[in-house]
Amino acid sequence: MKQTQTIPETFLGVGYTRDQAGLPLEAVRVPVPQPAADEVLIRIAASSLNPLEYKLADLNFMGRTPPVVLGLDLAGIVVTVGHGVSGVAVGDAVAAMADLNGDGGWAATGGSGGGYAVARQFLTVRKPPSLSFRDAAALPMCFLSAFAGLYGAVQAGDTVYIPGGGGGVAHLAVQMAARALQARLVISSGSRPQSIALARQSGAHYVFDYQRDDIAAEIAELTSGRGVDLVFDATYSERSFVETSKTVRQGGRWSVLGVGPGKTTRLAETHSPVDAILAERNAKHVNINLLRYFSEPATLDSEARGFLQHGMDLAMEWATQGLVVPHVSQTIDSTVEEINAGLQSLKASSGVLGKIAVIVDRDLAAEK
Template identity: 40%
Template sequence: MQAMTINAFGDPDLFQLSELPMPVLQPGHVLIEVKATSVNPVDCLLRGMGPEFAPELPAVLHGDVAGIVKAVAPDVREFSVGDAVYGCAGGVRGTPGGALAEYMLADAALLAPKPKTLSMREAAALPLVGITAWEGIFERARVGDGDSILVQGGAGGVGLMAVQLARVAGARVYATASTPQKQALVRELGADGVIAYRDEAVESYVARLTGGQGFDVVFDTVGGGNLVRSFAAARLNGRVVTTLALGSFDLSPVHLKGLSLEVIFMLIPLLHGVNRARYGVILRQLAELVDTGKLRPVLDSHAFHMSEVAAAHALLESGGALGKIVLAWD
């Protein structure tokens, strides 16, 4: 089969088209004919830095996948040959392969039937960001009817999902976004208010939108200094959820305001082989929301062929994308 591989960690131009052996079917797994994948920041991190959870070289990256089941292990009951599936199921150490290939071997527990109303490209944009947002909104922050939530980075991949899922939960949703185009997109997806964070300080929009009390929940999808700003935006005894807590931070505001702080690292089940079936369940719930019109992926306008993965990574790293970047073999 053909695959886009890297033989060293570094710049996007290290990707090359390679011929690899077909994956060998394993117990509990299915073989997927890959139709599409999407680019997530962690894919760029793995390619560029090769942290300890990267696949061994030569590596086939990318976890998000949408495709057709071509073979099923005898112990797998939930899928059959010909099923259209989607999931985040590889591209890291602890998994047998990545989605930048014509075929991908995937743990069946990490997959679900593709949403009926989505194309393969649209479905490939959903898994990692959808699972992360679901965990943050429903499992960690336990967002409920009437809660006020601030989504930091509302126009990012996870942010776009979080805004929509918070609406499903019945919350009053506010989000930060940088450009007028991104701000308009967040409003279109249902945010009650959008904050041009480059033009307004945290203290100002907290006073304007919450009467100075702070938000019940702050979902930080940016990390770095933005996590500190998230502490400032939360109310007393509020809840802060972040997807990026790497670094050194002053936790004094967390103590003085009695905040709860939750960290999401979506790759844990893939890396360590624990609780993988939970992701299959979440993907089915996301598919139901999609097919009932309550959730939709947002795709960037660039349509990349799988062989153009270097350009796709460069676009994501430039910050110039509006929506998820998707690659397909077709």
């Protein structure tokens, strides 16, 4: 193990201390983790909020033994590397994603630093100097979700429907489809003027109001009755799943992020008509779920590692080129109160646009 500066033995993290405790999260003192052979330890400058964090607190579905510190999106400075790590060194500025069944790096210090987390080497990438720590930390989980749904699936010239283009995952997915993967027609939706505007700004050619418009009819008209080649639905809404499945063309692809139709609560399964709708169209139902890699270790094989690493590389490259840029609508300090308020808004679906960034170490984050 290689390290330079003094690292404390413990830090005051933000997380849950009881099984299925739910919100609010609490401050909890935990040991600073030691990196395994293929991991790095990062001193955190910035992180971001994801719905996964309140869901983990609510349900603890990765089967962890609390306390569990959250804050899985990471940007900061590498302070220790495991002995098997090459390509990233102590002192490097990086972006990373912690294992989704591991601990994160939120510190209850109000932005004055002291947060640490480990990440695997294949989920850690050097941060380009032109990208801020804040923006780098807004990318990993949402970018990888969009990447897993679209990369290799969208070809230049395709028609694509991505509902909810003002959301954390979907605003990146719209940019990826329209700008990086060069889809010919990208359609999106939203219910609020701000989210409709963000979907447009992200490159969607048409954005409909899912509360008011008959989107299936609009898409039929835009595609001469065919439907779109691919749907990527990251809304986690059964209502959306039913609507978006009606917009795929014969033989097209319907990708859903997460556990999918009939299972959105994770607590009880309901009957969903989605598979019958897709069967009428002979369309493929694809489940995209980053959590699977970590809950079923056999799925984290070398191919999966290579794929995710390529995703992390492209996240930095495309952000630097201005192709896929996170929209940070709110930046908060890493306090228990502010993190709880942000997660509560995500949970209530009340007005979050794009990403909420968390500044864990103000001084470090200001360095870029």
